[in-house]
Amino acid sequence: MPQLRLLPRRVWAALLSQLLRPPCASSPGAVHCHSQVAEAVLIPQLKPHQDKPNFIIKTPKGTRDLSPQQMVVREKILDLVVSCFKRHGAKGLDTPAFELKEVLTEKYGDDSGLIYDLKDQGGELLSLRYDLTVPFARYLAMNKLKKMKRYHVGKVWRRESPTVVQGRYREFCQCDFDIAGQFDPMIPDAECLKIMCEILSGLQLGDFLIKVNDRRIMDGMFAVCGVPESKFRAIGSSIDKLDKMSWKDVRHEMVTTKGLAPEVADHIGDYVQCHGGVTLVEQMFQDPRLSQNKQALEGLEDLKLLFEYLTLFGISEKISFDLSLARGLDYYTGVIYEAILLQSPAQAGEEPLSMGSVAAGGRYDGLVGMFDPKGHNVPCVGLSIGVERIFSIVEQRMKTSGESVRTTETQVFVATPQKNFLQERLKLIAELWDAGIKAEMLYKNNPKLLTQLHYCENTGIPLVVIIGEQELKEGVIKLRSVASREEVAIKRENLVAEIQKRLSEA
């Protein structure tokens, strides 16, 4: 057979030159896949899973697919969160899904056992990221950045015992905002709380409260109560459980499991039941024991300043100074906070019920220095929005209210009542696509008109363009509103403009 050259010579030469390129140069995103080596190796026959005994088709334990419905809800929530972060001047950043194992070690206290490690396949020891904060600190140190305001939306992985019913997954999305840099006290911290308020108000999840404390106040409190310094973290970790356990049980754990003297536990008990606004800060300044502790005083000074700024931001009534707030992570060094949703009381006078934490964060001034070759620190403060819990709440509400969402954005459907009209439909739909109109048609040569119209009703497409023999002859198209079932004939050349007009009015 003769060599064929149907392409112009220059195109042909271009293709040839591609053949001469070095291996691996081909695909950065390696589109689907490139088989590299198949040296005389017989590729095993594709074997259906149903031939394998014991194979259950599922996602890994604690993970799930996100359906189109869920994706729509997510997209809306994430858009609101990200636009708030951008409103506050944050830049976007992304880091790899995994880090060198060593980057993650000794950052998460007792939770380190929940880190997913990758198999050693010859090379570096790697772990899936556990949060977005440690990678951010690693990024700052690695690039020697002294300040940065960034947001990061991404998945993190934790090997928790999955109690899926409660909406706790092993793979979940985090939305973080952080401010790194040496600034005047409490200005960035106040902005973080403002952001939490803007997002929680914007999402209309109902009433919420942000608990605030300071690691230095907590440590000072432990010190003045007589907790030995070696037990600070262990006792802090008990205190952290106060949102799930009663004080009695927490006290029992501190005394029995952690060996704290009962009277020391009772001293702590006096403090951790305190919560209130700026007046509680003032009160603690007067506290005969706490006011003797330098660390605690520093924390109180900062909280006082913080409340001043929160008042200027108009959000101080959303904030509660709460001595029971501990936060589990090792890396916090100053102010810490956690937002909870409050169920509206069923009856007046009833205590509002907490629906759990939906956002949290704090100051971590020492983390970047752990990665810096010379130990130089970059003070940081940030927050993380608990979007997974928020997704669950919104999905649950939609389920309860019977509200449904469209999972596509299609604006126009191209239909025909006639057989053998595929060619005209294809020409027409390409015209719409090229004009930027979101359009669909059925992938059938001869679909029934009723089937086509049902498709629009089922998927919420608002407009249908109908083309048939008659329309073709007259140079018009029928434009139909799915809701009103009204149809008008429009000149073919005006169709795109008319559709755009209708869509902009909708």
Next chain:
Amino acid sequence: MPQLRLLPRRVWAALLSQLLRPPCASSPGAVHCHSQVAEAVLIPQLKPHQDKPNFIIKTPKGTRDLSPQQMVVREKILDLVVSCFKRHGAKGLDTPAFELKEVLTEKYGDDSGLIYDLKDQGGELLSLRYDLTVPFARYLAMNKLKKMKRYHVGKVWRRESPTVVQGRYREFCQCDFDIAGQFDPMIPDAECLKIMCEILSGLQLGDFLIKVNDRRIMDGMFAVCGVPESKFRAIGSSIDKLDKMSWKDVRHEMVTTKGLAPEVADHIGDYVQCHGGVTLVEQMFQDPRLSQNKQALEGLEDLKLLFEYLTLFGISEKISFDLSLARGLDYYTGVIYEAILLQSPAQAGEEPLSMGSVAAGGRYDGLVGMFDPKGHNVPCVGLSIGVERIFSIVEQRMKTSGESVRTTETQVFVATPQKNFLQERLKLIAELWDAGIKAEMLYKNNPKLLTQLHYCENTGIPLVVIIGEQELKEGVIKLRSVASREEVAIKRENLVAEIQKRLSEA
């Protein structure tokens, strides 16, 4: 005492090779490298990494952080890609980053060795996903879905030898669009090619060409050339290298390594050098050998129909039927395609240079059935946009042209020329945020006015509101345009409206 070891020989070698890598290859700032693995280091307390002798601060091999600049470019490109997918009626879907290991086995032929496995920490055996296609097929089978048009943007992971300079990473982003379901032939397939054209045109990357072939034509060609059926995949895998190797070298591999008779190789050589438009399809129908093969004829019939639809879509001149296109993946069953960019000739008459594959895909009618308990198949066709390569091209162009991008969207900066005006600035900026205006200020009690104005110039903020003693007294705010340096006094109560007016005009 923990066992301490000196660096093993191989680690030392790895260290040396690290040091010999060109700077800024993958990890900016990672010059102070040592080994990769700090063995037997057990430190109970938070310990700075700089105290660990072997610690290198870097991202894992073949991965990288994405800087704010890169994120802005990405966001724009992904927005264009996703809006095209939505224009064609696709729903969003997300799947976990990892799958049961078994889900991924026997899908990728020889590339299976590139799959990242997770460490067995007690539980299921897991692997990071290698593409978005297999998870999609698993999702369809698991949920017994008979049709779905979905898009998925997400990261995938492959343990390739990273040649970072060429932009090939072990973690990269894929953008997939697929149509699953039993439909009339070639209608969804044509839409996939239309989508590739819309995206590549929309991105303005320059001229491109989409090569099309069909697995059945390829297999038919092998059969009529005399390739034993057991060698189809191995020979296909050689053919797949024609974009990186010359025909001479591919022929050598087929004959020497894979044991093909030289005359059989030559027959193949006649075919794989053929490429052209629909006339080549017609010509192949007339080919005395190929027209004897049932499979090949089916493929040719489909391609003929495909070209008819592509003509109606107005894109047939972008498509080249190319008998050398093989595509490596095991799961393709029908039409396959791959888009390449053609560099515009530097001078008239010069040959255009190919810049490699930027999108690809094909039909895979058997993959879903592999997961279905009863083996029920769902025919699928889809495409994947090689966004990583596109990111690189766009970044490279911006670098060359010296174009810079803003990494924040801040619209207004709140400044003061006076000391002790923090409170007023905080009140003012909260007002702007609450009105949805993107605003920033410096986190300083008493910043200099010049510093504040410089910040705006450096970060591209267009407007400054200035508040001082005088303005406060008069109930006004100064609004300054950074570009023109013009300042006007505006009543405090009209400020938000005035800013919104200016921004909408900009």
